[in-house]
Amino acid sequence: MLNVTKTFLPPQEEYNAILKRAWDKGWITNRGTLVKELEEKLKEHLGVINLLATTNGTLPLQIAIKALGLTGEIITTPFSYVATTSSIVWEGCTPVFVDIHPEYLTIDEKKIETAITSQTSAIMATHVFGNPCAVEAIEVIAKKHNLKVIYDAAHCFGVTYKGKSIFEYGDVSTCSFHATKLFHTGEGGALFTKDKELFDTLFYLHNFGHMGKENFQGIGINAKMSELQAAMGLAVLPYVERIKKNRERVAAIYSEELESLQQLKVRKEAIWNFAYFPVIFPTEKTLLQVRENLNKSNIYPRRYFYPCLTNLPYIQNADSPISQDISKRILCLPIYDDISTTEVLQICNIIKRSK
Numbered sequence: 001m002l003n004v005t006k007t008f009l010p011p012q013e014e015y016n017a018i019l020k021r022a023w024d025k026g027w028i029t030n031r032g033t034l035v036k037e038l039e040e041k042l043k044e045h046l047g048v049i050n051l052l053a054t055t056n057g058t059l060p061l062q063i064a065i066k067a068l069g070l071t072g073e074i075i076t077t078p079f080s081y082v083a084t085t086s087s088i089v090w091e092g093c094t095p096v097f098v099d100i101h102p103e104y105l106t107i108d109e110k111k112i113e114t115a116i117t118s119q120t121s122a123i124m125a126t127h128v129f130g131n132p133c134a135v136e137a138i139e140v141i142a143k144k145h146n147l148k149v150i151y152d153a154a155h156c157f158g159v160t161y162k163g164k165s166i167f168e169y170g171d172v173s174t175c176s177f178h179a180t181k182l183f184h185t186g187e188g189g190a191l192f193t194k195d196k197e198l199f200d201t202l203f204y205l206h207n208f209g210h211m212g213k214e215n216f217q218g219i220g221i222n223a224k225m226s227e228l229q230a231a232m233g234l235a236v237l238p239y240v241e242r243i244k245k246n247r248e249r250v251a252a253i254y255s256e257e258l259e260s261l262q263q264l265k266v267r268k269e270a271i272w273n274f275a276y277f278p279v280i281f282p283t284e285k286t287l288l289q290v291r292e293n294l295n296k297s298n299i300y301p302r303r304y305f306y307p308c309l310t311n312l313p314y315i316q317n318a319d320s321p322i323s324q325d326i327s328k329r330i331l332c333l334p335i336y337d338d339i340s341t342t343e344v345l346q347i348c349n350i351i352k353r354s355k
């Protein structure tokens with residue numbers, strides 16, 4: 001069976017050797033040495049100043065909204081995983097969708113300004129499939145209208161834009177280290193900001209508001225990464241370059257073999273991470289036919305992201321025609337470390353024969 005992704009599992013003895021350090025210390029959570037070591041190694045690997053490891057990639061979105069004191073309306077993308085929208089609603093704010101660019105699939109910066117009202121407090125956009133948003137244009141709009149910017153960079157491990165980590169853009173960026181993501185800790189994630197004071201606030205918020213053992217800085221939540229999660233991260237990290245190279249190999253085959261289909265347009269000056277390989281079919285009918293044919297051969301691509309987030313049951317009056325259309329026609333093909341070239345070619349052949 002070939003799925004859209006397959007979790008990279010490091011050699012078990014390497015994971016166990018790292019876990020043993022937690023055992024020997026008798027310390028498995030509350031920011032032990034493994035979490036701190038992982039944070040240091042990730043900062044170096046990614047080239048970022050501040051990084052806070054968290055227990056997943058969703059709480060960071062909620063914490064960012066809280067830390068920035070956002071209220072009212074938040075402009076966001078309808079083409080993302082549900083967590084982007086649900087975090088806004090969960091924090092008591094109203095998501096206002098701005099349609100996506102038909103080729104980059106990120107929020108269309110040219111449509112943002114018309115959606116701004118006196119209630120707008122921020123823009124929360126997704127670098128979807130690891131493809132950077134138009135970060136410079138968004139920064140100009142945010143400055144002009146005094147808005148905060150949060151990037152859901154869940155897909156962006158290792159992505160750079162204009163020579164620097166994509167996590168350094170926006171007021172706050174977040175990442176997911178879920179098992180289905182390129183780099184993972186089973187469940188996990190991270191918060192990023194270049195602003196030291198804001199970083200301190202994020203830190204307090206992720207640990208109940210604790211300021212020392214007996215003092216509280218304010219209200220907080222629990223989003224701490226455990227030592228067990230950090231051990232997985234430390235075991236996976238040495239393989240990350242290999243994982244990316246193998247994904248690049250797979251992407252190159254898809255890209256060439258399926259050149260008659262619309263593929264993701266990666267933004268110029270970005271170094272992409274091959275986190276996903278989406279293809280866009282001419283019609284939903286073709287997509288469903290291709291999927292059926294792949295399923296018959298035990299191959300399971302995924303409809304990321306379908307349905308369009310404007311269709312969520314708790315969303316009203318949302319209209320984003322481009323996102324709604326693309327959501328129906330886009331399919332993410334299997335891409336992961338050890339998928340063989342033969343398997344990738346088999347997938348391509350089934351797709352080509354389906355048309």
Ligand SMILES: *Cc1c(COP(=O)(O)O)cnc(C)c1O
Nearest residue numbers: 056057058081083154176177178
């Ligand atoms: C995976 C994902 C998340 C959520 O991350 P978790 O670690 O699963 O909580 C948020 N946003 C996007 C775009 C994602 O793909």
